[in-house]
Amino acid sequence: MADFEPKIVGFLCNWCSYAGADLAGVSRFQYPTNIRVVRVMCSARVDPSIIMEMFLQGADGVFVGGCHIGDCHYITGNHYTEKRMKLVRKLLEKAGMSRQRFRLEWVSASEGARFAGIMKDFVELIKEIGPNPVAGDSPDMTKMESLFIAKNILEDFRLRALVNKQVEFLERGNVYGKKLDEEELDRILYDALSVEFDRAVILWTTREEPLSVRAISEATNIPPDRVLDEIANLRRRDLIKLDRIEGQSPLYVSQGFEV
Amino acid sequence: MNEEAPNEETEEPGEVEEEGSEEQTVDLPTERRVGVFVCHCGSNIGGVIDVPSVAEYAKTLPGVVHAEDNLYTCADDGLKAIQNGIKEHNLNRVVVASCTPRTHAPLFQSTCEEAGLNKYLFTFVNIREHCSWVHMKEPEKATEKARELIRMGVARVKLLEPFEELKNPVEPKALVIGGGVSGMNAAKSIANQGFTVYLVERDVELGGFVRLLNNLYLGGGDTRETIQPLIDDVASNENIEVLLSSEVKNVDGYVGDFDVTIDANGEDKNVKVGTIIVATGALEYIPDGLFGYGMYDNVVTLTEFEIMCRVKKLPPKVRSIAFIQCVGSRGQKVSYCSRICCNVATKNALNIVENYNEMLGQLEDVESVPVELHAPEEVMQRRRRRRQRPDGAPRSTEERRIAHQVEVYVFNRTMTTYGVEHELYYNRARESGVRFIRYKYERPPTVTREGDQLIVTYYHETLKVERKLAVDMVVLSTPLVPQEDAKDVSQMLKVPLGPSGFFLEAHVKLRPVDFATDGIFICGTAKGPADITESVVQGLATASRAGSLMKKGYVQAEVLTPQIDMDRCIGCRMCESVCPYKAIVVKRGDRGLKAEVIPAACKGCGTCGASCPMKAIVMSNYTDEQLTVEGISSLREVPV
Numbered sequence: 001m002a003d004f005e006p007k008i009v010g011f012l013c014n015w016c017s018y019a020g021a022d023l024a025g026v027s028r029f030q031y032p033t034n035i036r037v038v039r040v041m042c043s044a045r046v047d048p049s050i051i052m053e054m055f056l057q058g059a060d061g062v063f064v065g066g067c068h069i070g071d072c073h074y075i076t077g078n079h080y081t082e083k084r085m086k087l088v089r090k091l092l093e094k095a096g097m098s099r100q101r102f103r104l105e106w107v108s109a110s111e112g113a114r115f116a117g118i119m120k121d122f123v124e125l126i127k128e129i130g131p132n133p134v135a136g137d138s139p140d141m142t143k144m145e146s147l148f149i150a151k152n153i154l155e156d157f158r159l160r161a162l163v164n165k166q167v168e169f170l171e172r173g174n175v176y177g178k179k180l181d182e183e184e185l186d187r188i189l190y191d192a193l194s195v196e197f198d199r200a201v202i203l204w205t206t207r208e209e210p211l212s213v214r215a216i217s218e219a220t221n222i223p224p225d226r227v228l229d230e231i232a233n234l235r236r237r238d239l240i241k242l243d244r245i246e247g248q249s250p251l252y253v254s255q256g257f258e259v
Numbered sequence: 260m261n262e263e264a265p266n267e268e269t270e271e272p273g274e275v276e277e278e279g280s281e282e283q284t285v286d287l288p289t290e291r292r293v294g295v296f297v298c299h300c301g302s303n304i305g306g307v308i309d310v311p312s313v314a315e316y317a318k319t320l321p322g323v324v325h326a327e328d329n330l331y332t333c334a335d336d337g338l339k340a341i342q343n344g345i346k347e348h349n350l351n352r353v354v355v356a357s358c359t360p361r362t363h364a365p366l367f368q369s370t371c372e373e374a375g376l377n378k379y380l381f382t383f384v385n386i387r388e389h390c391s392w393v394h395m396k397e398p399e400k401a402t403e404k405a406r407e408l409i410r411m412g413v414a415r416v417k418l419l420e421p422f423e424e425l426k427n428p429v430e431p432k433a434l435v436i437g438g439g440v441s442g443m444n445a446a447k448s449i450a451n452q453g454f455t456v457y458l459v460e461r462d463v464e465l466g467g468f469v470r471l472l473n474n475l476y477l478g479g480g481d482t483r484e485t486i487q488p489l490i491d492d493v494a495s496n497e498n499i500e501v502l503l504s505s506e507v508k509n510v511d512g513y514v515g516d517f518d519v520t521i522d523a524n525g526e527d528k529n530v531k532v533g534t535i536i537v538a539t540g541a542l543e544y545i546p547d548g549l550f551g552y553g554m555y556d557n558v559v560t561l562t563e564f565e566i567m568c569r570v571k572k573l574p575p576k577v578r579s580i581a582f583i584q585c586v587g588s589r590g591q592k593v594s595y596c597s598r599i600c601c602n603v604a605t606k607n608a609l610n611i612v613e614n615y616n617e618m619l620g621q622l623e624d625v626e627s628v629p630v631e632l633h634a635p636e637e638v639m640q641r642r643r644r645r646r647q648r649p650d651g652a653p654r655s656t657e658e659r660r661i662a663h664q665v666e667v668y669v670f671n672r673t674m675t676t677y678g679v680e681h682e683l684y685y686n687r688a689r690e691s692g693v694r695f696i697r698y699k700y701e702r703p704p705t706v707t708r709e710g711d712q713l714i715v716t717y718y719h720e721t722l723k724v725e726r727k728l729a730v731d732m733v734v735l736s737t738p739l740v741p742q743e744d745a746k747d748v749s750q751m752l753k754v755p756l757g758p759s760g761f762f763l764e765a766h767v768k769l770r771p772v773d774f775a776t777d778g779i780f781i782c783g784t785a786k787g788p789a790d791i792t793e794s795v796v797q798g799l800a801t802a803s804r805a806g807s808l809m810k811k812g813y814v815q816a817e818v819l820t821p822q823i824d825m826d827r828c829i830g831c832r833m834c835e836s837v838c839p840y841k842a843i844v845v846k847r848g849d850r851g852l853k854a855e856v857i858p859a860a861c862k863g864c865g866t867c868g869a870s871c872p873m874k875a876i877v878m879s880n881y882t883d884e885q886l887t888v889e890g891i892s893s894l895r896e897v898p899v
Contacts (some may be wrong), residue, residue, distance in 0.1 A: 005343030009890045014361070021361045023387030028337040030497040036407055036893030037389055038302075038886055044837075045881050075755055075775055076866035077840040084869065116393065153713045161833060168836050192879065199570065 006060035006126040007135075008035045013048075015073035017124070018106050023112030031119035034126075035063060043104075044077035048088045051102065051152035055092070056144065058135030061101045061126040065115075067246065068106040074169070082127025085253045087159060090190060094197050103150050104243045105151035121228055149200040159171050161191050198222050203239060203254040210243035210251035288527040291322040291417045294350035295409060298342055298357030300330035300387055307332075307391040309402045312400055312491065316406045321898070322415045324348050326480030326763035332357050333366060341367065342374040351376065356384035356409050377421035379818070379880060407893055414892035418885045426813040427859040429515035429778075430533035433805050434459065436507055436748070439467020439797035440486060442538030443776045447816050449536075450498035454809050458493065458522055459502045465490045467540050468784065469791060473568040474608035477521025477680055477791075482569075501529070510535065510751050513842070513860035534778045534805035537762060537890070539649030539748060540799060541784035544737040546587050551706035551733065555713060558706060558733045559604055560586075577731040579666040580611060581715050583704060588738035590700065591674065595759055597788040599737030601675050604679045604736050605685050608693040667693045668728065670704050670717060706733050723743055753841040754779055756762040761787045772800045776840055777814065777860070780804050816858035819880045821867050827875035828853050834867035834876060843867055 012018040018039050026033070040046055043066030052230050054062050064085060066078040081104070089099040103122055133140040134147060153159055155180055166185050173179045201220050205211065213231065217224040234240040243253040267527035299305030310328045311713050317326035325348040332355055345351055348425040353369050353376060360383035368378035386405040394401035431454050435446045438460030446458045464470070472482045493499055502523045509520040517535060521528045536896060543562045551558045560565070561582075567573050580602045595730040669688075674695055677687040689695065697720050698704055704717035715728045741760035742748075749756045754774040759761040764782045765773040772780050783789060789797065808814065821834075821843065830852025834843045842860035844853050853877070868878035877883075889899050 007894055009893055011886070011890075018359075019361060022361060022385075022388040025390075025392035027357075028395065030393055030395060031393055032388075033394045033397055036404070036411060036890075037385070038893075039385075039879055040865070040886065042866060044864060044869055045878060046871040046886070047883055050883060050887050053887050054890050054894075058894050059890070070758075074862060074866065075397045076837075077839065077864050077866045080866050080870065082839055126538045155874060157872040160870065161831070164833050164837055164870040164872075206741070250885035 004127060004131060006034050006123060006131070008060070008061040008063055008122065008126065009054045010035045010037045010063040010065065011040055011043065011046045012037050012063075012065040012107075013067060013073070014039055014041050016071065016163075017043075017066035017105070017115065018108035020107040020111045020115040020162045021064070023109065025114045027112045029113050029116035030122040030232075031116040034061075035119055041073045042072070042077040043081040044072075044074065044084075046084075047080065047154075048084050049154040051085075052091065052147060052154055055097065055101065055192040056147050056151060058132050060132045060135070061103065061122060061127075063122060064102075064104045065107045065119075066104070068108055071106075071108060071127065074151075079167045079171075080164060083163050086186070086189070086254050087154060087163055088192065089149035090193055090196070094165065096143050097133070097147070097149050100125055100129060101132070103236050106150055107164060122230065145204060146201075149197065149204055153193070153196045153200050156196065159189075162192055195230070198226065199239075202227060202230055203234065206240060206252055208253040212246070212249035212251050214249065216252070230244045264481070265578035266884060269709065270282055280368070280651065288893065289351060289395065291349065291352055293320075293323045293325075293352040293354060293413055293416055294341070294352050295320075295323055295356065295413065296332050296337070296342045296344070297325040297326070297328045297355045297386070297405075297409070298337065298355070298393075299328060299330050300357060301331065304357070304387050304391040304405075305394055307398050307401050308386060308405045308787075309398070313386075313402060313405050313409060317354075317356075317409050317413065318840070320410060320544060320896075322352075322417050323446040324412055325350060334346060336771055338370045340365075341370050345371065345374040351380060352419065352723050353381045354384055354409065354412045354416050355725075356386045356405065356412065358387040359383075359385050359389075373836055377423075379422045380416070380419050381411045382416040382419065385636060393713045406825055408898060411889045412893040414897055415885055415889040418878065418882070418888060421819040422879065423747075425858060426820050427515050427816050428813050429809050430517075430531050431455065431532045431809045431812070432457070432530070432532040433536060433809070433810070434507070434517070434519050434530065434532040435536045435538060435785070437467065437538035437540055437785065438465040438493075438501070438503075439538060439540045439783060440469050440489070441794035441796070441801075442467070442536070443489055444806075445536045445782055445802045446701055446798050447489070447496060449494050449806055449809075450496045452647055452806045452810070454498065454806065457502060457519075457521070458499055458753040459505045459507055459534065461504065461506045463504055465493060465501065465503070465753050471562055471566055471569075473565040474606070474610065476602050476684065477678070484613050495594055507748075507751070510617045513857050514776075514808070515859060517778070533809050534780070536798075536801045536805060537748065537752065537754070537774075537779065537781045537785055538783045538801075538872070539745065539785040540743050541739040541761070541788065542742055544587050544592065544740045546592075546735050546737050549591075550583055550704075551708070551713070554734075555706070555708050557731065558735065558861075561600060561607070561736045562733055564607060564734045565603075574732070579663065579668070579730045580608075580727075580732045580734060581668040581713075581730040582608060582734045582736060583706075583715075584736045585671065586672070586735040590774045593738050593740060593759060595738065595787070596675075597736075598675075599788055599790045600679065600736035600738070601671070602681050602684075602790065604669055604734070605674070605681075605688050605693075607690065607734070608669055608853055609684060609688045611667050612688070612691040612693055649700060668715070668730070669693060669695045670698055670715070672698060672700060709817055715751075739784055742785070744783070751837075752776070754781075759787075761785065778808060780806075805867075814859055817861045817863045818858075818865040819878070820856050820858045820861045821865065821876045821878050823854050823856065823876065824875040825850060825853055827873045827877075828871075829873055831872060833870050833872055837866050837870045839864070839866075 001125050051062050071077040081212050085104045092099045134144040144202045205219050213227050217227045240254050243251045297314045314326045314328040315842040331337050347518045364383050371381050433449045433456050435458045450456045496825050504521040508522045515533045517532045519530050519553045546552045617674045629732050702718045704715050707714050712729050714800045719726050755763045762785050765775045780801035782801040783794040830845050835845050840860050842857045845854050865878035865881050868876045
C-alpha cells in the first residue's frame with residue numbers, strides 16, 4: 001500500500017476555507033497533492049447526498065471546509081453544515097465505511113498554516129485507512145449497495161426535514177418556544193436514520209424477487225420482528241406488497257426500487 | 260411524503276448521467292465550445308508545473324476546441340488572447356487556469372463580457388495557490404493535479420448557464436429607529452441629502468440617553484444646551500417626519516423596498532422606505548446587589564449621579580465620594596469593557612473637585628435628605644487623621660481646599676481614558692487631588708455600612724494591606740447594556756445580535772455600520788458602548804451608506820439565486836427557516852403554498868438548496884449536478 005495515493009475531494013467555502021487554502025499557497029506552506037478542491041459559496045451549499053455520491057464514485061476521502069462558527073459569511077450557514085454532516089458520518093458507519101473518510105473543518109481565511117496541516121494529517125489518515133472499498137476494479141458490492149441506500153435516504157424527505165429543523169429547535173425553540181437539548185435531538189435524528197436505513201435496505205433487498213420475512217432478516221441482519229414491523233409500515237404506504245404465499249410464508253416484493 | 264421516495268429512488272442510480280444527457284439534448288443547438296487558457300504566471304506556475312503539457316492535455320478533453328498557455332494571462336496580451344480565442348474559435352465557454360478567483364475572477368469575467376460572452380459562462384481553475392505554490396517539491400504530481408483541476412473546470416464550465424443581471428429600484432426614503440444623538444445625526448444628514456426620513460422615537464421627546472446627562476467631557480458644556488440645536492434642526496427639517504411616542508411594529512420587504520408599519524402614538528402608519536437605520540441605543544446596567552446598590556442609600560450608578568448633578572439634588576453634606584469602576588463589566592456580569600466609564604468618571608471627579616462650591620451652593624437648597632450622615636466618632640477620627648500629613652503638619656493650600664470641601668476616590672482596575680485629549684483630563688484630575696486607587700479583579704473593594712456611614716473596604720495593592728475608607732456616597736460605573744427589546748428588533752429586521760446582545764455589524768473592521776442584510780445599517784450605542792463623538796460619527800456614517808444606496812437609485816440583485824421547481828415544492832417552509840436573509844418566503848398562490856425567492860435580498864449562499872426536503876430548489880451556478888460532476892471529474896473523466 002506504499003504507493004497508494006488517496007483521492008480526496010474537497011468542498012471549500014469561498015470566504016474562509018478557500019481563502020485559507022489561498023493563504024497556504026501565498027505563504028508556500030507545502031502539503032500533499034491529493035486534494036482536489038471544488039469551490040462553493042458557502043459550506044451549507046454542500047448537500048450531504050453529494051458527499052455520498054463522491055464516495056460512491058470512488059473518492060477515498062471527502063473534505064468540507066467552512067468558516068468558523070460565528071464567522072460565516074452568510075451568518076448561520078455553517079450551523080446547518082455542522083448538523084447535516086452528522087448524517088454523513090453516521091451513514092458512513094451504517095454502510096460499513098470508516099467515518100474518518102469524511103472530514104469537516106472550520107478554517108478561516110487567516111489559517112493557511114492550519115489548512116496545510118489539516119491536509120497533511122488527513123492524507124496520512126486516509127493512507128492508513130486504505131483505499132475506498134467501492135473504488136477500483138473489484139468493488140465491495142455490499143458496501144456499494146449500502147452507500148447507494150445511504151445516498152437515497154439522504155435525499156428523502158424525513159432526514160432532510162429533521163436535520164434542517166434541528167438548528168431552529170436549538171436556537172429558536174419548537175412551536176411551543178421550548179429549546180430542545182442537542183443530545184435529545186441527535187437521538188431522535190439517529191433513530192430516524194436507523195429506521196429509514198432499515199426500510200431502504202428492506203426495499204432494496206426485495207427489489208428483484210419476493211422474499212419471506214425470514215429470508216429478508218437473514219439477508220439484511222435485521223431481526224425478523226423489526227422486519228415485520230417495517231414491512232407493515234411500508235405496506236401501508238404501498239412501497240412493498242405481498243407477492244404470494246409460499247407454504248406458510250408470505251413473500252413480499254418491493255414496489256420502489258426498479259433496477 | 261415518503262410515498263414519493265421510491266419514485267425518487269428509482270431515478271437515482273443514473274442521476275448524474277441521466278440529467279447530464281438530458282441537459283445535452285436540451286442544449287444541443289448550442290454546442291459547447293470550450294476554450295482553456297493556462298497561465299505560467301512567470302515562473303510562479305511555470306516553474307513547477309509543466310504548463311505546455313497541461314494545455315496540450317486540455318485540448319484532449321471533450322468539448323475543448325481551443326487551449327493555449329500564456330506567460331501572464333492577466334496581462335494585456337493574455338486578456339487579448341482570451342478575446343481573440345472567443346472570436347476566432349467561436350468559444351461559448353471559457354476556462355482560465357491561473358491564480359485564485361478571489362482576486363482575479365472579475366478581471367477575466369469582464370474580459371469575456373467585452374468579447375460578447377456572458378460572464379457566468381466562465382470558470383476559474385486555481386493552479387497557483389492551490390497547486391504550484393503548495394506542491395513546489397513535487398512538480399510531477401503538481402502537473403498531474405493541474406491536469407485534473409482543469410478537467411474539473413472543463414466539466415463544470417460545460418454545465419454553466421448564462422444569467423442576466425437585474426436592477427431593483429430603491430425607494431428614496433429612509434427609516435431611522437431611535438431619536439438619540441446618532442439617530443438624529445443620521446436623520447439630519449440623510450434629510451440634507453434630499454431624502455425623506457421617518458424618525459421614530461418611542462420617548463415623548465428627542466435626545467435619547469444623552470438627555471439624562473449633566474455635562475459632557477472634553478468641552479464640558481451643559482448637555483441639553485449642547486444638543487438642543489441638533490434637536491431643533493431635526494424637528495424643523497422639512498424632510499424629516501419626527502414620530503414621537505412611536506414604535507416600529509413590523510418590517511417586511513428587502514433593500515430598496517421595505518414596508519414598515521409604525522405604531523405612531525397609538526395609530527398605525529404604513530410607510531415604504533428604501534433603507535433602515537437602527538439607532539436604538541443602550542441602557543445602563545443596573546447593578547442590583549453589587550457594592551451595596553439597592554441596599555444602602557447613597558449608593559448610585561454613574562448615570563443616576565449625573566441626573567442628581569443635573570437636577571441639583573445631590574444629598575448635602577457629602578464630603579467624600581468614591582467611584583468604583585468596572586462594576587459588572589469586564590468579566591463579571593458582562594464580558595466587555597464599556598469603554599466610556601473611565602472618561603465619564605474622570606469627568607465627574609473633576610466636576611466635583613473643580614466646581615464643588617457652585618454645586619454645593621445649590622445643593623444645600625435641596626430639601627430632602629435621603630441619608631443621615633452621622634459617622635461614628637472612631638471613623639471620623641480616622642478620617643481626620645488621614646487628612647493630615649503623616650507628620651501632623653497641615654497640608655498645602657491646594658490639598659486643604661480639596662480636603663476641606665470634598666474628597667474623591669476612584670477605585671479602578673485600570674484607568675483607560677482613551678482619546679487624544681482625555682489623558683490630560685485624567686492628569687488634571689490627579690493634580691486636583693482625585694485619588695485613583697487600583698484594585699484587582701480577584702479582590703474588588705466591598706461596600707458596607709457601619710451605622711449610617713458607608714465604608715469602602717479595599718485591599719491596597721501597593722501596601723498589601725486591607726484598608727477601610729469612610730465615604731458619604733458611592734458611585735458605581737456600570738457598563739452600557741443592550742436594550743431589553745433588542746432581540747425583538749433583531750427578529751423583526753432579521754439582523755443578528757452579537758454574543759453580548761448588541762447588534763452585530765457585517766464585518767467588525769471593514770463594514771462597521773452595515774448589517775449583513777442589505778439596506779439596513781447600525782449606529783450608536785445599539786452596536787456597543789460608544790461616547791457621543793463616536794455615536795455622531797457612526798450616525799453620519801450610516802447616513803452616507805444609506806444615502807449612497809438611495810442616490811444610486813437601484814440595487815444590483817443577486818443573479819445566482821435559487822430557482823424553485825414549482826411542481827416539487829410543497830410549501831413546507833424549510834427554506835424560509837434556513838435563509839439568513841429572509842430572501843425566500845412561502846406564499847399562498849394559485850397552486851397553494853409555494854416558495855418564492857426575493858432576488859434583491861438573496862446573497863446566493865445556497866443553503867436553501869441543501870435543505871429542501873423535496874429537492875425542489877436548484878441553486879444557480881452551484882447546482883447539485885454541477886458540484887457532483889465537478890467532484891467526480893477529479894476522480895475520472897465524466898462523459899458529457
